[in-house]
Amino acid sequence: MEPIYIPNLVKAPDRTLSLDVRDRLPGLESLTAVTGRMQVRHQRNYLEVSATAETIITLTCDRCLQQYNHRLKVDTSELIWLDAAADKQDADGPVDRAADGPKNREVGLEDLVEVLHPRGYFYPDGWLYEHLCLSMPHRQLCDRQCPGIQPGPDARESQPLLDRRWASLAGLKIEN
Numbered sequence: 001m002e003p004i005y006i007p008n009l010v011k012a013p014d015r016t017l018s019l020d021v022r023d024r025l026p027g028l029e030s031l032t033a034v035t036g037r038m039q040v041r042h043q044r045n046y047l048e049v050s051a052t053a054e055t056i057i058t059l060t061c062d063r064c065l066q067q068y069n070h071r072l073k074v075d076t077s078e079l080i081w082l083d084a085a086a087d088k089q090d091a092d093g094p095v096d097r098a099a100d101g102p103k104n105r106e107v108g109l110e111d112l113v114e115v116l117h118p119r120g121y122f123y124p125d126g127w128l129y130e131h132l133c134l135s136m137p138h139r140q141l142c143d144r145q146c147p148g149i150q151p152g153p154d155a156r157e158s159q160p161l162l163d164r165r166w167a168s169l170a171g172l173k174i175e176n
């Protein structure tokens with residue numbers, strides 16, 4: 001998807017641009033192209049961005065460590081403020097991030113673009129990528145009933161530990 005020059009949005013009908021999404025997003029290893037729709041509306045001092053999109057990605061199950069396919073979906077919207085003060089951020093941002101190295105870039109997923117310069121660009125690819133990443137399941141299970149790797153002797157040994165913790169809690173209760 002092409003970057004959108006924000007001032008051009010003002011000239012669009014209803015100050016709105018609708019985009020068909022049918023792309024592979026850089027950085028997102030998906031089995032299928034990301035498909036869906038995006039809408040970017042210029043609301044004078046902010047952009048209203050909404051999207052419904054989906055793709056299929058391969059995840060590794062937290063329990064059995066097998067790979068499985070997962071349908072990743074977003075149905076979301078976000079307001080992005082337009083502020084001329086964002087200019088400095090734009091100029092400094094990429095340089096700082098490069099200096100931080102790739103590790104810090106990944107942490108930066110929460111660091112969503114929330115302020116843009118009114119005469120800057122909006123990047124639909126980057127926005128959608130960030131929102132797809134945010135919708136990744138925290139708990140990755142191939143199946144809710146996944147029995148996981150069968151517990152070995154080590155796992156059984158940890159059981160009494162748990163019991164002891166409860167026992168000390170119970171002891172506290174009696175003292176009170």
Ligand SMILES: [Zn+2]
Binds near residue numbers: 065143146148
């Ligand atoms: Zn599993």
